[in-house]
Amino acid sequence: MDDTLKSARTFLIRKQIIYLFSINQKDSGSDPSHRPKRRRFHESYNFNMKCPTPGCNSLGHLTGKHERHFSISGCPLYHNLSADECKVKAIEREKQEEERSQGQNEENRHATRHQAPTPRQVRYKEKVMEMRKRRDSGLTKDQKEKYMEHRQTHGTTREPLLENITSDYDLELFRKAQARAAEDLEKLRLQGQITEGSNMIKTILFGRYELDTWYHSPYPEEYARLGRLYICEFCLKYMKSQTILRRHMAKCVWKHPPGDEVYRKGAISVFEVDGKKNKIYCQNLCLLAKLFLDHKTLYYDVEPFLFYVMTEADNTGCHLVGYFSKEKNSFLNYNVSCILTMPQYMRQGYGKMLIDFSYLLSKVEEKVGSPERPLSDLGLISYRSYWKEVLLRYMCNFKGKEISIKEISQETAVNPVDIVSTLQSLQMLKYWKGKHLVLKRQDLIDEWKAKETKRCVNYTHFKVYFLISLLKDL
Numbered sequence: 001m002d003d004t005l006k007s008a009r010t011f012l013i014r015k016q017i018i019y020l021f022s023i024n025q026k027d028s029g030s031d032p033s034h035r036p037k038r039r040r041f042h043e044s045y046n047f048n049m050k051c052p053t054p055g056c057n058s059l060g061h062l063t064g065k066h067e068r069h070f071s072i073s074g075c076p077l078y079h080n081l082s083a084d085e086c087k088v089k090a091i092e093r094e095k096q097e098e099e100r101s102q103g104q105n106e107e108n109r110h111a112t113r114h115q116a117p118t119p120r121q122v123r124y125k126e127k128v129m130e131m132r133k134r135r136d137s138g139l140t141k142d143q144k145e146k147y148m149e150h151r152q153t154h155g156t157t158r159e160p161l162l163e164n165i166t167s168d169y170d171l172e173l174f175r176k177a178q179a180r181a182a183e184d185l186e187k188l189r190l191q192g193q194i195t196e197g198s199n200m201i202k203t204i205l206f207g208r209y210e211l212d213t214w215y216h217s218p219y220p221e222e223y224a225r226l227g228r229l230y231i232c233e234f235c236l237k238y239m240k241s242q243t244i245l246r247r248h249m250a251k252c253v254w255k256h257p258p259g260d261e262v263y264r265k266g267a268i269s270v271f272e273v274d275g276k277k278n279k280i281y282c283q284n285l286c287l288l289a290k291l292f293l294d295h296k297t298l299y300y301d302v303e304p305f306l307f308y309v310m311t312e313a314d315n316t317g318c319h320l321v322g323y324f325s326k327e328k329n330s331f332l333n334y335n336v337s338c339i340l341t342m343p344q345y346m347r348q349g350y351g352k353m354l355i356d357f358s359y360l361l362s363k364v365e366e367k368v369g370s371p372e373r374p375l376s377d378l379g380l381i382s383y384r385s386y387w388k389e390v391l392l393r394y395m396c397n398f399k400g401k402e403i404s405i406k407e408i409s410q411e412t413a414v415n416p417v418d419i420v421s422t423l424q425s426l427q428m429l430k431y432w433k434g435k436h437l438v439l440k441r442q443d444l445i446d447e448w449k450a451k452e453t454k455r456c457v458n459y460t461h462f463k464v465y466f467l468i469s470l471l472k473d474l
Helices: 002-028 083-110 119-133 141-157 168-190 242-251 279-290 350-364 377-397 405-412 416-425 442-454 465-473
Strands: 203-206 209-212 228-231 260-265 268-274 305-314 317-327 334-336 338-341 429-432 435-438
Touching: 083 168, 119 168, 228 242, 279 305, 279 338, 305 350, 317 350, 334 350, 338 350, 350 377, 377 405, 377 416, 377 442, 405 416, 416 429
Parallel strands: 203 228
Antiparallel strands: 203 209, 260 268, 268 305, 305 317, 317 334, 317 338, 429 435
16 A cells, blocks of 8 residues: 555656646747747937937947937938948048147147247137138029028928038038037937936926036936926925925915125015024925036035025016025135026126125125136136126226236135136237237227116116115124
8 A cells, every 4th residue: 555655746746847847848839829028128228219310220339330210310311311321421520630639739739828829829810710711702603593492391300501602611510519419418318318208397386486407416316216206396395296386386385585684775685594503495406406507416414515506586476587605714715616597587787696695695795706617608708707897897987097906806706726727818918029918999898888887787786885784693
């Protein structure tokens, strides 16, 4: 009896082994019904991406350095070129860049303080002027018909024909700029910063405005995945949906930033917010600012900073216009660490008001200030414009014969390095007989006067001594 049970048990074990082995063989065989399911990848992977230009196979790249492209900016067909033509142009650009760098190295080796244009620069200038003189007077009738036919055939799916519209030199400069921009975009795409489905907030709902974002901001992951973020314009709390925002606004008691109101004129106010006392608000402000600033790196360590928040008031509350931050104790005397004007308030003079306010604080502290580098592109434009106006105003009111950069710096609280760079850009600083001379260009001063008289709102009015006396009393 025991032998019978043992043999039956052995038979069943063998049957089970054979059955399992046959299943494994089917899974690894050619029977499609038993194959494991293939993994489904997200559409943002490169093998599913394609160029949006009609008729393009995504081969080649405008820069001539890549085998494939997935955007209009890098599409040779959109720019009326072939992939081979792009490669040839890339080789020509590299050759020109190599020749230019060799020429610069040779000049720097022999003349480190050469003020006048070098012979190579003079020849290049003459060559450019000659090329621009050879520009055609206009398009011929046949060319106009050709261009119109191209436009009617392709519409907006192709770049318009640009030949003979301007000089060959200017057109070549434009082509180089296109290739350089396409290369920068391709680098960002390869780094994973520009991909379909990437963790980047596309828009934010802020008060009565819906704003497109410019850069990635390190919001928590569950918020960064959203295409749209909802932000309270008073306390800057961020939320996931319109419903949550509506419920929050019904009970939010904030109508202005925390901290002390240090300036008010009309509807414009400036609040001084301590990062140590109002940490959450300042962190939310930094996260919001990063959506519109490329070089911003401060997000959470806000305690060593003061934030000066500018608002515009109406019957609903004080709406955020912009802000700048500064270190409480700056070793390098930076008067601005970060500065931002909200996109809906740009090009209205608020940026210069914030800059002017930062220099007023430097005057109160009896220091010479300068913004922390690097500046964003828009920030650099605003600062250069401000420094230009400050210098021209000083020149206009100056009645003496000798101008000292040190005196200008003490009067305006602008760093001497920024003054020198501005004078150079205005061509008001010359080197003659071993000395640097500051030239008083009356044409620039007259032009500035004309603009000042036309300006309906003069932001320098906010240099009221009420501010200085108030800050001294604090």
